[in-house]
Amino acid sequence: xxxxxxxxxxxxxxxxxxxxxxxxxxxxxxxxxxxxxxxxxxxxxxxxxxxxxxxxxxxxxxxxxxxxxxxxxxxxxxxxxxxxxxxxxxxxxxxxxxxxxxxxxxxxxxxxxxxxxx
Amino acid sequence: xxxxxxxxxxxxxxxxxxxxxxxxxxxxxxxxxxxxxxxxxxxxxxxxxxxxxxxxxxxxxxxxxxxxxxxxxxxxxxxxxxxxxxxxxxxxxxxxxxxxxxxxxxxxxxxxxxx
Numbered sequence: 001x002x003x004x005x006x007x008x009x010x011x012x013x014x015x016x017x018x019x020x021x022x023x024x025x026x027x028x029x030x031x032x033x034x035x036x037x038x039x040x041x042x043x044x045x046x047x048x049x050x051x052x053x054x055x056x057x058x059x060x061x062x063x064x065x066x067x068x069x070x071x072x073x074x075x076x077x078x079x080x081x082x083x084x085x086x087x088x089x090x091x092x093x094x095x096x097x098x099x100x101x102x103x104x105x106x107x108x109x110x111x112x113x114x115x116x117x118x
Numbered sequence: 119x120x121x122x123x124x125x126x127x128x129x130x131x132x133x134x135x136x137x138x139x140x141x142x143x144x145x146x147x148x149x150x151x152x153x154x155x156x157x158x159x160x161x162x163x164x165x166x167x168x169x170x171x172x173x174x175x176x177x178x179x180x181x182x183x184x185x186x187x188x189x190x191x192x193x194x195x196x197x198x199x200x201x202x203x204x205x206x207x208x209x210x211x212x213x214x215x216x217x218x219x220x221x222x223x224x225x226x227x228x229x230x231x232x233x
Contacts, residue, residue, distance in 0.1 A: 036224075043226035044162075044211070090161065105152065105177075106213075106222060108161040 002027035002093050006109035013081050014117050021076040021112050023065075023091030033074040034092040034106070035065055044090070050074065051096070061085070086116045120146045122214050124225035131202055132233055139197045139228045141212030147192035148214035152222060153185070156209040168195055202232040 003026045013019060025031060035047040048059025055067040065076045074091060091109040121144040131137050141151055150169050154162040166182075168174040168189035176182045184206075186198040195214075199206055209229050213222040 034221075044213075044224035046221060046223075049221060105164050105167055107164075110161040 002031065002095060002107045004091050004093050004107050004109035006089075006091055006112050008112045009110065010113045010115070012115045012117065015083055016080050019076070019078040019081045019085075019114070021089055021091075021114070023074045023076065023109060025072050025074065025091075025093045027072075027093065027095060030096045032094045032096045033065075033067060034094075035059065035063070035074070035076050036090045036092060036108075037087050038090065038111075039087045047076070047089070081114070081116050083116045083118045086114060088113050120214070120223040122148075122212065122223045122225040124210075124212055124228050126228060127226060128229050128231075130231045130233065133203055134201055136198055136200045137202055137230060139199075139210055139212075139230075141195045141197070141214065141225050143193045143214040143223070146214075146216065146223075148195075148216060149192065150215050151189055151195035152213045152215075153187060153195075153197050154211045154213070156211060156227070162211060165197075199230065202230070204232045206230065207232045 005024050007022045033050045036044045037047045038044050047063050048057050050057045050067045058064045063078050065074055067074050088111045090111045092106045094106050123142045125140045152167050153165045155165050156162045164177050165180045166174045166176045166187050168187050170189050170192050174187035189195040209227050211227040213224045215222040
């Protein structure tokens with residue numbers, strides 16, 4: 001079974017600071033990787049995803065993430081955060097390909113609360 | 119983008135009663151729907167996966183007789199919490215997806231409080 005760990009539970013940054021949120025996964029096969037964001041009072045929204053190809057993926061609102069296979073990592077980055085980025089961020093993973101056996105269940109990390117101070 | 123709705127958004131009920139939560143995909147046909155539970159300060163935990171027209175697949179530790187899932191059509195799945203108890207109080211979230219597109223779309227969640 002796959003697992004996902006997010007090491008930062010709560011991050012506080014000033015506006016314009018750079019952001020990097022860590023995400024590591026554990027799984028023996030190939031995976032699809034996701035970052036979801038949950039703004040206060042809103043539902044989960046897909047920020048970006050990696051299935052294959054270029055390991056550096058760009059998402060909405062200036063976010064990007066890099067898949068490093070050797071490190072089993074998929075860290076989320078943003079060069080300059082804004083107050084409106086205050087939210088909770090979840091990394092998620094699903095098995096892919098030969099391991100699929102049908103539609104995949106998503107395993108989520110515990111989430112990182114980001115608070116951006118104006 | 120794909121939109122998933124849940125109803126109700128909030129429900130308060132007495133212990134021992136049953137509560138039904140609906141999950142609808144509004145602008146696409148969802149071959150698969152997922153039900154999650156989120157405890158405070160914790161991540162989403164998958165409860166069950168349901169495919170339209172077939173029985174749901176429950177995760178280990180989830181009581182299928184307590185959490186009844188019905189996926190009668192490609193746009194509607196329901197979760198019924200039977201004989202609810204205070205420990206069932208939680209935030210229940212559904213998501214929907216289509217085979218071949220490996221992205222799920224999440225509903226806004228339903229907050230259940232059992233008194």
